[in-house]
Amino acid sequence: MHRRYSAAELTRFRPGWNARLLAGHAPGLEPVAEKYKARLLADIEAGRLVVEESGACLCGGGDFLPLAATDRFGLPFGSLLCTRCGLVLTSPRLAEASLPRYYNEIYHPLVFGTERIAEYVNFTGYGQGRLVWERLSPHLGRREALRVLEIGAGTGSVLHEMREAALADGCRLEPWGFEYSRDCLDIAASRFGITLLEGGCAEALALGRSFDCVVLSHVLEHVSDLPAFLADVRALMRDGTLLYVEVPGLMVLHKSPWYEYDFLKYAIHAHTFAFTRQTLVGVLRRFGLADIASDELAYGIFAKGERTPDEDFAAVDLVAYLAFVERELGYLQGKETLAVKTRADDEPTDGGA
Numbered sequence: 579m580h581r582r583y584s585a586a587e588l589t590r591f592r593p594g595w596n597a598r599l600l601a602g603h604a605p606g607l608e609p610v611a612e613k614y615k616a617r618l619l620a621d622i623e624a625g626r627l628v629v630e631e632s633g634a635c636l637c638g639g640g641d642f643l644p645l646a647a648t649d650r651f652g653l654p655f656g657s658l659l660c661t662r663c664g665l666v667l668t669s670p671r672l673a674e675a676s677l678p679r680y681y682n683e684i685y686h687p688l689v690f691g692t693e694r695i696a697e698y699v700n701f702t703g704y705g706q707g708r709l710v711w712e713r714l715s716p717h718l719g720r721r722e723a724l725r726v727l728e729i730g731a732g733t734g735s736v737l738h739e740m741r742e743a744a745l746a747d748g749c750r751l752e753p754w755g756f757e758y759s760r761d762c763l764d765i766a767a768s769r770f771g772i773t774l775l776e777g778g779c780a781e782a783l784a785l786g787r788s789f790d791c792v793v794l795s796h797v798l799e800h801v802s803d804l805p806a807f808l809a810d811v812r813a814l815m816r817d818g819t820l821l822y823v824e825v826p827g828l829m830v831l832h833k834s835p836w837y838e839y840d841f842l843k844y845a846i847h848a849h850t851f852a853f854t855r856q857t858l859v860g861v862l863r864r865f866g867l868a869d870i871a872s873d874e875l876a877y878g879i880f881a882k883g884e885r886t887p888d889e890d891f892a893a894v895d896l897v898a899y900l901a902f903v904e905r906e907l908g909y910l911q912g913k914e915t916l917a918v919k920t921r922a923d924d925e926p927t928d929g930g931a
């Protein structure tokens with residue numbers, strides 16, 4: 579059993595390690611990003627987009643260690659670590675009902691810095707669909723045909739690549755996908771010949787179809803009402819359906835040059851949760867999704883299972899990891915040599931010893 583540490587205890591452990599993260603920042607942004615950052619704030623101010631406090635953690639815990647005060651754009655969306663289960667929550671966050679408008683109007687130009695969305699056909703990098711197929715296919719056995727559903731399908735590039743990779747393995751893949759961004763729907767149709775449908779999980783459920791695989795590639799971390807979302811995802815699955823979930827893993831920050839190894843560049847208001855392998859698997863188990871495989875990157879393959887209670891997880895491990903990355907940021911970015919590390923720094927002290 580891990581000992582659980584309160585936020586107060588975790589704060590005393592290597593005090594001030596995240597002072598830079600808590601100070602917030604005002605990064606210089608490209609003009610398009612600056613325009614959409616202002617538009618996001620104006621939409622919130624005018625009530626067109628609703629933000630809410632994250633409230634209690636999914637595990638029921640209410641003791642949080644503040645990790646950072648702002649996100650990568652300098653927007654006032656903070657990150658909180660649940661000291662009970664180790665899940666990282668964004669608070670405040672965009673309310674679930676505001677997500678369709680946000681993803682249709684704000685997200686892509688703000689994050690990718692261009693209003694010409696077609697320039698960013700593949701948001702998660704070319705090869706993502708092939709990678710998903712490589713990870714999933716050993717668990718599927720030999721199949722001649724598969725019906726695959728992707729929620730948050732973007733421009734359809736993942737489904738397109740999966741279909742190509744499956745075909746090379748002798749499997750005919752029937753792609754189904756839902757997406758909120760109408761620009762993305764147009765690109766999927768014109769570039770890949772894939773007809774994505776507008777919507778999310780609720781619209782997929784309304785189809786009344788069953789699927790062999792459900793893919794959530796960089797989607798789960800964007801959901802605000804995770805219990806309702808995962809209940810819908812589970813309802814989309816029958817016995818034998820495999821669920822592929824991939825999120826940007828927090829415990830690989832030290833090998834994430836695209837975030838410059840920096841938690842402040844990792845943090846983004848669009849991510850309502852940040853996961854490690856343990857918290858990803860722990861959250862899905864809580865909602866009746868049993869893990870078959872998982873990785874710290876973080877991804878997991880799941881099947882319908884029983885609801886299982888929380889996995890014991892030491893939040894102190896994540897804090898120690900983040901404190902290490904923060905201390906060695908200069909080294910990771912190639913600007914400094916590795917700081918001298920003392921073992922005594924790595925363990926929180928119990929009591930006044």
Ligand SMILES: [Zn+2]
Nearest residue numbers: 635637660663
């Ligand atoms: Zn928790």
